[in-house]
Amino acid sequence: MQRIGVFICHCGTNIAATVNVEKVTEALRKEPCVVFADNYQYMCSENGQQLIKNKIKEYNLTGIVVCACSPRMHEGTFRKTAEAAGLNPYMVEIANIREQCSWIHKDIDEATEKAVILGRTAIAKLTLNTPLTAGETGVTKRALVIGGGIAGIQCALDIADAGYEVDIVEKRPTIGGRMSQLDKTFPTLDCSACILTPKMVDCAQSEKIKLFTYSEVEEVKGFVGNFKVKIKKKARYVDETKCTGCGVCMANCPSKKGLNAFNMNLNTRPAIYIPFAQAIPNVAVIDPEQCIKLKTGKCGLCQMKCGVGAIDYTQKDEYVDREYGAIVVATGFKPIDLTNFNEYGYADNKDVITSLELERLMNAAGPTKGVLLRPSDNEHPKVITFIQCVGSRDVSGCGKPYCSKICCMYTAKHAMLIREKYPDTEVHVFYIDVRTPGKNYDEFYRRAVEQYGVDYIKGMVGKVYNENGKLMVQGSNLLDNTQVVIPSDLVVLATAIEPDPSVRDIASKLTISIDTNNFLTEAHAKLKPVECATAGVFLAGVCQGPKDVPETVSQASAAASKVIGLLAKDKLKGNPCVAHSDEMMCTGCSQCARVCPYGAITYEDKTFGRGANATVRRVAVVNPAVCQGCGACTVTCPSGAMDLHGFSSSQILKEIDFICKK
């Protein structure tokens, strides 16, 4: 028979204002096995914890129930408290009477009744608890960063700086990511390449950093501290160890019609190419879809011209197996597809462009060598109209419901740069709101308006249409309640951003949860912004939510510090609340292994009985170090052979019984 103590927290007025804690205490005191019950203003405070410790000793308690906030907040706290008083930490149950009770009810009687039920249920579960001990596993002292944009680069540099090995896997032929495509960066207007390329070079030169460019994560196995990752190195058809990046191959390639993705398809590139001058590694890559030699077997010019014999048409995809202790996901973003936005005429007019395309048009290394020429006729545009929130803050279903966060600032930047460089150009900006929180951000925007005379129009654009060679931008000016039509030479759409599509695949391989907009979900919106629910996996950059370069870099460093904290440990304590199979019940049907997201279940043929009665049966075996205790196997198992320590089926059924009990 257990001796249970019940501790009810007021959480100031968070709980006590809606739940009559005295009544709850009285009611729970009468429950079976309960030998002590009391309430206190802040159970998580030092005094509150001391109360628990004292009562554990005084009443010789075998387990405690704390009626307080969500276990996500303080389960760990109270487990430590119990442990300090000599109890097994898994003899602690939390009844969540805050988030699941006081915060969502208004009526005191109702809330009090529910708090009693929740407390009673936790007590019922605790009567079936058994002490659990966590196992230990080692840690592979190396990290993997998926994505080689500014987030991945910063994260890898920080981890390497702490003395740990780190690999970057980047699907494109070079690291650098979206930031390498930008011309200038707000709010200081320094040249993006000037601040990014030194970091790229640092990555290449660091002894601790290994770059896998033009590579993808093929398979992930294992668990925190012990991930086993298969990396697919796509065939470049160029020997990385030989290529010097001289560019002779590019100059001689006869197939020059490939769209240049780095320049947002605004110009073309040869079939063999280096994405941009500062690419890391500075190694050519052949586009197999475009290469004449690879498609028809005839040509081979680049091979003939290559001075170091780096071209290898027979190269195949290669697979590399690596082990890691931690993984950072930094897969970045892309501008959304604009097919749903016919009203802006993006598909029909060459001179309706996205902001990222404008970046390339203004960049000295871009298709126009930095001279702002409009795509249709290479003329200087005299009137440029920007449209903000294209696809952002859009609840119509065409776009994204969220604010892409970076567009107000980069549009102000574009407007200002154009007015600076071409003072005779007229610049209009249509906006819903201008959002500029951030250090020196609002000052930046005001400069665009006040100093550079950019015409900001509060209102949405209804349509963009072509009339006699002019792009007519028809919108409303909400401040003076008029309809405006602005004949423009160039229209720039501040296009919403969304997570790079590769993130879905990565998320399923790493079992990271993903929200309705494909952003990865952090473990806690406020207190665990770079962790995620899968232990040992961290998030950095836009894959987690829209953010600009400064924020991305901060988050990348935060993720790095979490990785370093993990890799610094020699042993990791596991979670003892894992699945286990009762081999006497198991029929070996294999369903549990199929639903296990972690690959924790294997099967073995086991002999039962002796002599003439011996039978061999196939039974499931759980690797407790890999199991994360999700419980998917326990609900799939038809025989009831699979069960979870700490959350056994009988405990859950008992909880349900006590919730339903009248």
Add this chain to the structure above:
Amino acid sequence: MQIQELVLHKAEEYLASGKVDRVLAWKKGETFYDNSPAIFTKDNLNGFVYNEFCAPNLSKYLVNESKKEGKILVFLKPCDTYSFNQLVSEHRIDREKIVVIGLECQGMLDEKKIYNLGFKRIEKVEDGLDNIIITADGQQVQIKREELLSVKCVDCKSKEFAVADETIVVNEMKQPDKNSRFSVVSELEKMTEEERFKFWQNELSKCIRCNACRNVCPACTCTHCVFDNNKSGIAGKANSDSFEEKLYHIIRAYHVAGRCTDCGECSRVCPESIPLHLINRKFIKDINDNYGEFQAGKTVSEHNPLVDYTKGDCEPKEMVGK
């Protein structure tokens, strides 16, 4: 009948050659319809039978039989072969030790339907493919075969063998329309919630918890059934409601969901004639509607849409069927 002789001959041939040690088939019982699964050996083929009253699906018996020494030959009707594959997929039977002979089946008959015709003394029932010739009470009557089909054969799912090392087929088997079996489920779906609840309450209340449906079900092969295991916490639950049987049958349906091949044995053996197969068939229809067509046991594969995750899986909000 010709097929009966061919089948017996096949059994004798395999036993005589020593290719198999035992044969799993059907044995004639006391009455014309009472044929039940039995093991035959070289020395004992007494009572061997294959006719229109050999409805029992033999696959499940292999769970134990394939554990024994030596090889075994089993006769499977087309629908039984799906259960066989499903059991191989679940590692419940050892394919290596089994020879599968697929048998022609024109649909098995339901003796209850024959008795319901009002005969007092039935002397003989003969199979004439389209018609059944019944000699009873001193007269001979011809009844259309489809009117006498066993409940499991009324909506035959397939006449194709999912697996067979050899087949014995004399007369052509007409492949049924693959979706017709779901029309009866659609009828249930059209009911209002109250009507449906009433329907099932009426049906399931007849249940006497004899466990025949579970015992015969080829998907129910657990070493220890949760209903027999007090530790599972379910055994008592299934009895704790005034409309007690619903829990038993609903839990059972969930346990076989995605693995049930729709062999219909549950309904065939139910002494209260509860259409239990309709619960399972509803699940099959939902799986087809939500995850694309899936037939458990069509191939040997651990794939089952309910335990497999694919990126193409529909989101809960896209689920069809209520």
